Amino acid sequence: MSHRFTRRSLMAAGGIAPLAALAACSGESPGAGVAIDNATGLELPNHTPPPEVEGAIISDVEGVPPGYEKLPAELIRTVEAPPGDGSVVTEFKITWDAPAPPLEENVFWQSYNEKLNVDYQPQIAPAANYDERLATLLAGGDLPDIVQLLDTAQSARAIRDGAFADLSPLLAGSAIDEWPNLANIREDQWRYVAYDGKIVGFPIDLPAYNNEFRYRQDWAEENGYPDPPADAEEFKELFSSFSKMGVDGRYGLADAPGTAMIAANAMFHVPIGWRYENGSLTYHQETEEFAEAVRFMTELWKEGAFHPDALALDANIGQTLSMIPAGTVGISWIATANWYNPGVYYDALQEAPDSWAAFVPPHHEGDGTGLFGRSTGVFARVGISSQAAEDEERLKMLLDYCNYLRAPFGSEEHYFLHHGAEGDYFTRSGGGDPQPVEGTSFQPEAAQLTYGLAPVVYDFPGAADAIEINEQYVNNSEMDPCAGLFSDAATRAQPQLDELFESYINQIIVGNRPLTDLDVYLEQWRSRGGDDMRTEFEEALKARENEE
Amino acid sequence: MEKPSALVRIAKVVAIAIIVTLMLYPFAYVILASLTPPGETLRFGLIPSDWTLDAYRSVLAGRIIPRALMVSVGITVVGTVLSVGFTTMLAFGLTRTKDIPGSKGVLYVVLFTMLFGAGLIPNFILVKELGLLNSYWSLILPGLISAFNMLVVRNFFMQIPAELTDSARIDGASDRQVFVRIMLPLSKAVIAVIALFYAVGYWNAFFNALIYIQDTSKWPIQLVLNTYAVQGSPISSIENPNAAGSVTPHAIQMAIVVLATLPILCVYPFAQRFFTKGVLTGAIKG
Numbered sequence: 001m002s003h004r005f006t007r008r009s010l011m012a013a014g015g016i017a018p019l020a021a022l023a024a025c026s027g028e029s030p031g032a033g034v035a036i037d038n039a040t041g042l043e044l045p046n047h048t049p050p051p052e053v054e055g056a057i058i059s060d061v062e063g064v065p066p067g068y069e070k071l072p073a074e075l076i077r078t079v080e081a082p083p084g085d086g087s088v089v090t091e092f093k094i095t096w097d098a099p100a101p102p103l104e105e106n107v108f109w110q111s112y113n114e115k116l117n118v119d120y121q122p123q124i125a126p127a128a129n130y131d132e133r134l135a136t137l138l139a140g141g142d143l144p145d146i147v148q149l150l151d152t153a154q155s156a157r158a159i160r161d162g163a164f165a166d167l168s169p170l171l172a173g174s175a176i177d178e179w180p181n182l183a184n185i186r187e188d189q190w191r192y193v194a195y196d197g198k199i200v201g202f203p204i205d206l207p208a209y210n211n212e213f214r215y216r217q218d219w220a221e222e223n224g225y226p227d228p229p230a231d232a233e234e235f236k237e238l239f240s241s242f243s244k245m246g247v248d249g250r251y252g253l254a255d256a257p258g259t260a261m262i263a264a265n266a267m268f269h270v271p272i273g274w275r276y277e278n279g280s281l282t283y284h285q286e287t288e289e290f291a292e293a294v295r296f297m298t299e300l301w302k303e304g305a306f307h308p309d310a311l312a313l314d315a316n317i318g319q320t321l322s323m324i325p326a327g328t329v330g331i332s333w334i335a336t337a338n339w340y341n342p343g344v345y346y347d348a349l350q351e352a353p354d355s356w357a358a359f360v361p362p363h364h365e366g367d368g369t370g371l372f373g374r375s376t377g378v379f380a381r382v383g384i385s386s387q388a389a390e391d392e393e394r395l396k397m398l399l400d401y402c403n404y405l406r407a408p409f410g411s412e413e414h415y416f417l418h419h420g421a422e423g424d425y426f427t428r429s430g431g432g433d434p435q436p437v438e439g440t441s442f443q444p445e446a447a448q449l450t451y452g453l454a455p456v457v458y459d460f461p462g463a464a465d466a467i468e469i470n471e472q473y474v475n476n477s478e479m480d481p482c483a484g485l486f487s488d489a490a491t492r493a494q495p496q497l498d499e500l501f502e503s504y505i506n507q508i509i510v511g512n513r514p515l516t517d518l519d520v521y522l523e524q525w526r527s528r529g530g531d532d533m534r535t536e537f538e539e540a541l542k543a544r545e546n547e548e
Numbered sequence: 549m550e551k552p553s554a555l556v557r558i559a560k561v562v563a564i565a566i567i568v569t570l571m572l573y574p575f576a577y578v579i580l581a582s583l584t585p586p587g588e589t590l591r592f593g594l595i596p597s598d599w600t601l602d603a604y605r606s607v608l609a610g611r612i613i614p615r616a617l618m619v620s621v622g623i624t625v626v627g628t629v630l631s632v633g634f635t636t637m638l639a640f641g642l643t644r645t646k647d648i649p650g651s652k653g654v655l656y657v658v659l660f661t662m663l664f665g666a667g668l669i670p671n672f673i674l675v676k677e678l679g680l681l682n683s684y685w686s687l688i689l690p691g692l693i694s695a696f697n698m699l700v701v702r703n704f705f706m707q708i709p710a711e712l713t714d715s716a717r718i719d720g721a722s723d724r725q726v727f728v729r730i731m732l733p734l735s736k737a738v739i740a741v742i743a744l745f746y747a748v749g750y751w752n753a754f755f756n757a758l759i760y761i762q763d764t765s766k767w768p769i770q771l772v773l774n775t776y777a778v779q780g781s782p783i784s785s786i787e788n789p790n791a792a793g794s795v796t797p798h799a800i801q802m803a804i805v806v807l808a809t810l811p812i813l814c815v816y817p818f819a820q821r822f823f824t825k826g827v828l829t830g831a832i833k834g
Binding site: 097102105133139321322323325448 | 611612616668669672673676681755758759762763764765767771772774775776777796797798801
C-alpha cells in the first residue's frame, strides 16, 4: 500500500495511523532509533462532556459518534462574544475538497470573518501533496498561526524542534475550563496529541471506525444472493458474479489491493498493525492470517472479481471513488457520513435506494464478523505555532478561536459552521429543519474553510441506522498495540517498504508472482527495516508497561 | 537506393498504424468519456452509445474551472513573452564571448544550472525572500530563462553570418538594432520552437503553483485538475445544481482533462511550420 495521504489509506484496517507521539528522547538527535510513548507525564485537561441535546442518540459503545437525526428546536450558545480581535488569522490546512471561491465571491467566508471577528486567511494543501507543502512551510520559517499536522516525520521533527507552542500551562487540569468546548475533548484523545508530556495541539476528531462497507444489493439479488455474504466463499462468489453480469464496464471489485484487501484482512482476522504476545511483536504481514488473506485475494483475481486495471486503480483514488456513484463497481468502503450527507454518494443512493446496502464483512468461515482496525480517535493534530504564541494575548485569542471551532452539535456556533448565517444558504423557522435556499451551494464555499476541529457527529436523518452499523464495526475492532508510539526506523523505511509491498503483494494478487514469494517478501521486509521497527516498538511497549 | 518491397512497406504502415493507435487511444478515450451520459458506457472501450455536452456545461458553469483556466492562460501568455524576450537577449549577448569581458563566465554559470538544481527548499526560500510567495510572478520568474533553450537560440544566432551583423554595425546600427532588426527576424523558426517549449512548460505548471501559491483562487488549471482527477475531490463542488444526475463524476473529470489539454494543443499547429526547422537548425552547429 503506497504511503499516500488519502482519507481511505489512513483508515485502512491494519494501517490506521497512530497519531505520532514523538521521539522525545531528552535531547537525542533524530535517528536515535527508539520508539517513545510521549503521553508519559502528561497532565490531562479536565474533561467536560458535551451539553446534552434533545433527541441525541448516544451509543453505549465508546468511540461511536453521537447521532442527531434533527437539530434541536432551540440552539444553545457556547461562546458569548466573537473570539477574534479583528486581526488576521492564518491557518495551514489539508483539503480533499476543490478550491473554495475567493473571499470576495464567497458569502460564507465573509460571514465567517464577521461572525468570528477575524480576517481568516487559510493556506491550503491538497492532501495528495501535503508532504511537499509542509516541507516548504517549515523550511520557510514563517509559520501560520495554526497548522494542521498529520502524522509524518516532518511534523514530528517540527514539534520536537519547538515550532509549536506548549499549551499545557493554559489547558492542563482545570485551566481548560476557560475554553469549555475544548474541554469536550476526550482524555484518550489528548494522549495522542501529546509530546514529551506536553499538550502541543488539539485533535481532529475521528470515529473509532470511520468507514463502512456497502455492496450493490440490487445486483446481488439479481444474481440470486438475497443476503449479504455470510463467509469468505460467498463473498468471492457474490463479487465475482457482478463481473459476470455481462454489463460492459461493471466489476465486483475495483482497486487491488484496495477495498478488497481491507475486507479480506477483516474476514481472516488479520491482526491490526502488530500482534503483541509475551513481550514480542509480530507484524500483521508475518501472520498466517495475512497469508490466508493474500491467498483469498489471488482467488478473487482468478475468479475475475476485479477490474482488469485493478493495480492502476489502486494508485488512482479519484477514479476508483468515482466508480461508486457511476455504478461500475459492486463494493465501496468510504466514510459512513458520505451516504447520509448530500454529495455524490448520497445522491446515487437517493436515485436508487435499493442499490447500495451496508454490510459487515463476516468471519471467513461464517463464525461471526470480521476483525476491524480501531482508530485512536485522532486523525491529525492542530497546533498553534510558537511564533504566534509568543504574545500571550494573541495566544489566548487563538485558543478562543479554536474553542469556537470546536463548538458542539446543538450550538449556534456549530450550526453556523455547518449551515452558514441564517438566510445565506439555509433558512430555519420555528426550530424546524434547515431548508436550503435555492440557487446557493453551501458545501463548495464552506467545506474547505471549516474542516478541522469540529467534533465528529452523525447529524443527519438515518443517524440511528448509521450508529447501529458503526457499533458492529467498533464492537469487533481492535487497536494497533503500537498506536501512540513513534518509530524512527518506521519513518525512515516506510517509503521503500511501501514499494516492496507493491512489488510483491500486488504482483502475487494478480498472479505475476507465486504465493510462495510471500516468504521472500517477508525476508526482505525484515531486513529493510521491519526488524528495526519491531525492536523499537518492543522497547517502547516494555517501557510503557513499566510506567504502568 | 532500392525501393522497399511492397511487403516491407505494408509492414511499416501496419507498425506505424499500431503505434499511432496506441498513442491516440488514451486521448480519444478521454474525449469520448467526457461526452458519455450517465448509464451509458463506451463500447469496446471507445465507441459511445450516446453523447452529451453536459459535463462541459457543468464544468464551465462553475467558478472554479473558468477562473483556473484564465489564470493558466495569463501565466502562459505573459510567461512565454517574457521568457522568449529574455532568453533571446541573453543568447544574443553570449554570442560574443570573445569580445565582451566576463561573458564567458556568465555562460559557464548558465551551463552550471543545467547540471545542478538547488532543490525544493532552497528554491522555496529564495522565492519567499524575494517576496514572491502567493504571487503569479512566482510561477514565471524562477523559470524565466531555460539554459537549454538559451543554448539552442545561441547556437542558432552563431550560425547567422557575421557579415550581416558586421555590415549593419558599419552602417551605424547599435547592438539593440542588430538584435531587433537582424537577429530576431532571421530566427523565427527557433523562436517559435522555444516559445512552444515555454508555453507548454507554463501551461503545465503544477508543482511551482502547489508550493508557492497559497491562495486557492490563484491556482492554475493543472492544480485544480489534480484536485478533481487525481485526488478525487467531490464533483458536486463543480457548483452546477442543474447538472446533478445528468453527468457522471467520471465524465466531469475527463471534461476537465480535455479543457486543461486543449488550449495548448490548439497552439501547436500554428507553430508547427517553424518547429521542425527550428529544432534541427538550433541544435546543429556548422
